[in-house]
Amino acid sequence: MCLVAGLLCIGSNYLMAQSNAASSSPDRIILNLTAAGTNSVAVSWRTDTLVEKGFCEWQLSPQGPVASENTRQVVANTQQLVYTYSNEPAIHAKQHSCTLKDLAPGKSYIYRVGDGTNYSEWLEFSFPAEDQEAFSFLYFGDPQTSLKSQWSRVVRKAYQQVPESAFMLYAGDLINRAGKDREWQEWFEAGRFIFSSTPQLMTPGNHDYDDRTLDPHWRAQFELPKNGPKGLEETCFFIDYKNLRLISIDSAAGDELDDENGWEMQSQVAWLDSVLGNTESEWIILTTHLPFYSPKASRDNASLRKHFQPLIEKYGVDLVLSGHDHSYGRGMASDSSNPLHQPVYVVSVSGPKMYEAGDKDWMKRKGSKVQLFQKITIAPGKLNFEAHTANGELFDHFQLRKVDGQTELLD
Ligand SMILES: [Fe+2]
Structure with missing residues (x-):
């Protein structure tokens, strides 16, 4: 009985740990504004620690399928972290960040983040045109x-x-x-x-x-x-x-x-x-x-x-x-x-x-x-x-x- 209870306890801790654990697929992908406001944007995301590098691919938003020849790539700054809180299982992760620069006002862009094997979906953002007043x-x-x-x-x-x-x-x-x-x-x-x-x-x-x-x-x-x-x-x-x-x-x-x-x-x-x-x-x-x-x-x-x-x-x-x-x-x-x-x-x-x-x-x-x-x-x-x-x-x-x-x- 004790053994079963112990295994259940270990099992539930394992499952709880996994609910917020990082994986090889990018998650927690977030855009932040830069000080310059409308001509650049910062992208950050998380992976597990086995991922060795991170980069962001981006291009102007196409009308249809993504054409790889139009893609630009920027390599991320990557740091490794261990997040601990009380007696919760430690979370080991790599955090990646890069900045997309020289963006044009009034344009929409698509981007994805990954390591060459695992990628996010293509995501989209835009900045207002210069003559857009409001x-x-x-x-x-x-x-x-x-x-x-x-x-x-x-x-x-x-x-x-x-x-x-x-x-x-x-x-x-x-x-x-x-x-x-x-x-x-x-x-x-x-x-x-x-x-x-x-x-x-x-x-x-x-x-x-x-x-x-x-x-x-x-x-x-x-x-x-x-x-x-x-x-x-x-x-x-x-x-x-x-x-x-x-x-x-x-x-x-x-x-x-x-x-x-x-x-x-x-x-x-x-x-x-x-x-x-x-x-x-x-x-x-x-x-x-x-x-x-x-x-x-x-x-x-x-x-x-x-x-x-x-x-x-x-x-x-x-x-x-x-x-x-x-x-x-x-x-x-x-x-x-x-x-x-x-x-x-x-x-x-x-x-x-x-x-x-x-x-x-x-x-x-x-x-x-x-x-x-x-x-x-x-x-x-x-x-x-x-x-x-x-x-x-x-x-x-x-x-x-x-x-x-x-x-x-x-x-
Ligand atoms: Fe408060």
Whole structure:
């Protein structure tokens, strides 16, 4: 009896280990935007450790069958990792990344990844044409829990409603337990080919860190810009996408920036000052996990406001997109008695973990117990914002307009 139970236990551990193990076939294929925005894209994927090399093949999207003579090839940077979490079986994997460069605006491309024997399917992406004035992107608050069973609804509904989305942006807490490979397996299963067709951007949340250490999956499986302060590459960065400068501040670093004199806070404040003071982009959006103003009654991030809000107001940031509070809140506010400018602050949630939005003055619109995705459309002089529920219904909307260099809110 004991022997049977033992074998069952070993067998179930083996099966559980295999559910998220890498194989010789590429999986977890994901596109990330580069700092340059629209003329290059980064591709990352995973295999088992027996795969010796990785490369990406790509060409302009043909009308029919793929013609091999049109294919270009780029060799990936490959690194070997062992992911461990608690007493779960270790996951041994190779992570491959490469960048496709010199892409033409307005064109569609197909690509596949592999090692010469095993390949992914041919996948497709495109960038807007130079004379295409408007583009949309999707923004999600925390996915975090029930990633496969419930968060999948939201990312798939968002893709159905906005298939042309230029990229998808996550405001942190992509999973619940940093380093837990099984949760990353769920995250990738939820997004599947969407992640390999629409470039993804993410800023980390506190759940993407474990005791001040970033989840080792982050820099291995994503290829995000390295133009932030030293030590915060791929978590604090900016991209320029047409007339938008999008900035990620890593508010989860340094245990949620708990030391206001710590290097994580001080280096990002100095860096933000430089990147806000050095842009001609018409629209500026900042994303960071912790909300500047919290919907939840018991929460407040005064230190974040103290250090970053003066810069946001000085340089006229239009929109601040956050997560962390598992509810929805949207409004304008300032800690200054005489602010020159106020951005719109938004807090949202995409996964099913829920908190109650409290009774706070800063919120013009709030929501509890709703999973949401946001469609943000940017055009010269105009920014349109829509929040939609998990079943696709419009939940909130507003518009920003640039009038004589000033931003006006219409809602
Ligand atoms: Fe969080």
